[in-house]
Amino acid sequence: MPELPEVETVRIGLAKWVTGRTIATAEVHHPRAIRRHLPGDVHFNAVLTGRTILDVSRRGKYLWLPLDSGDAIIAHLGMSGQLLMQPATAEDEKHLRVRFTFTDGGPQLRFVDQRTFGGLSVSEGGAELPGEISHIARDPMDPLFDDDAFSARLRGRHTEIKRALLDQSLISGVGNIYADEALWRAKLHGTRPTDKLTRPAVGRVLGHVRDVLAEAIRAGGTSFDELYVNVNGESGYFDRSLNAYGREGEPCHRCGAPIRRESFMNRSSFSCPRCQPRPR
C-alpha cells in the first residue's frame, strides 16, 4: 500500500520523467478517477492541454504537479494507484484510468488504478500548495515539521496513539504498515492513550517513525531508471525488513513471542504481545 516512502519513490521517478514537458492531451478513461475534479473530464483535458509541468511536489501521501498556468495537478494513489511512464506503443493496462500525452511525443504518463480509491484533479491556482490538501499536516521528513507543536497537539488529544499516527491532519505520510512498525520499535501498544504519553515518549515514537520511513525510502528507491516511475505501489524491498506488519504468529525479532493480530478500524494491527503490552 502506498504510504510516504512509496509515494516519495514515485515523486522522484516522476520528477525525472515529466518535469519541463508540455501536456498535449489528458484523456480520462474512467470518470471515478477524476471524481474530485468537479468540472468533469472535458474541462480536465481543456485546462491541462498546452500546460507545462514545472515540478513534482509531495505532502504526506499526496502529490501535486505545479504547472506554468499557476494551477496544479493533484494525485493520490489511494490503495492501488500507479503512475507509470509508458511508450505510446505500449498496450493499455487493464485498469488504465487517465492517460497524458506530451507535445514532444515521448513517453506517456498513465494513471492505472485497480480499486479506484485514488484519483487526479486540477487545483486552480494551487501550484504553491493546493487548497484541497492544505489540511494535510507536514510529514515528519519535512524540514519544517515542528516536533514540539506535534507533541503538544498529540498529548492534547484524547485518542489512541495509533489512531493519532494515522491522522493525516496531525502527522502525514504514515499508514497502517509504518504505524505498526514504528510502534513495534517504540515498544508501545497502539491503543496507548495519547494524553498519557510523556513528551520524551512522543519524541521516541517520532524518532522511530522517521527511522522506519527513511529506511523504507532507501529500500524503495531502487531501479526506477527504466520507463517506470515505481514498480507496483508496494513497499519495494522493505517488506523483508518488517518486524510486525503481516507477521501474525511469527516470532518477534526482539523477544521471540508470536506476533499478535488485532482488529482495528476494520483492518488489522500487528504487535508483539510481550514487548507491546496492552494498556490497562
Added chain:
DNA sequence: ACGAAGACCTGGATGC
C-alpha cells in the same frame, strides 16, 4: 471542536 463509524472499490484467497 473532536472522535468514531460508515462508505467507497476490486480481485485474490478462502470456505462450502
Added chain:
DNA sequence: TGCATCCAGGTCTTCG
C-alpha cells in the same frame, strides 16, 4: 467447479 464471503485500507463524509 462454482458460487458466496472475506479481506486489504486511505480518505472523505456523516453522525454524535
